Amino acid sequence: ELKVEQNPLFLSMQEGKNYTIYCNYSTTSDRLYWYRQDPGKSLESLFVLLSNGAVKQEGRLMASLDTKARLSTLHITAAVHDLSATYFCAVDRRYSGGGADGLTFGKGTHLIIQP
């Protein structure tokens, strides 16, 4: 059974600081997804990581994927209050035929950035 574990689950940090969220998964996969969710809202796609060694950056967020270690990281640089949200990583579930049947999600990292 595929398991996806994120840590930490809760993170309170100050503006201007750097921090990393970790996402470990239990089976081989070369695709990993990061989403952001604001309270009461839907999920917004942040990054799609499609191969080992993939690195993507958008503003103060950078995501990377190490498929051999089954690990992805989401790094926050010089955090600002607007980045406060819940961040989820997800991995494709079982493959059959043309692709996966859906995503298995981590439990999410609730991030609070204080001024």
Place this chain on the structure above:
Amino acid sequence: NAGVTQTPKFQVLKTGQSMTLQCAQDMNHEYMSWYRQDPGMGLRLIHYSVGAGITDQGEVPNGYNVSRSTTEDFPLRLLSAAPSQTSVYFCASRRTGKGEQYFGPGTRLTVT
């Protein structure tokens, strides 16, 4: 494009009632799926479809039915609502089984 749309946004049901959550997408995506989100649990896959006429179970299918008669629509039916089905339900679609998933705005369901 409207993307993925869901109705209703909010719903309150009594135990034992049935209802259908609607989901539609206008991106001509083959893959569609339903997830539920509970506090501290992330999202869990209920049912999915790889094309019109083809559906299958996900991780937590009990108490739910789906059908896919067109590419655009993928309704989720609660047969006899139970308090354990109180949750936020998200519909999602993706062009193939390998690409990014796009999520609808969600339906917040309360069963009393």
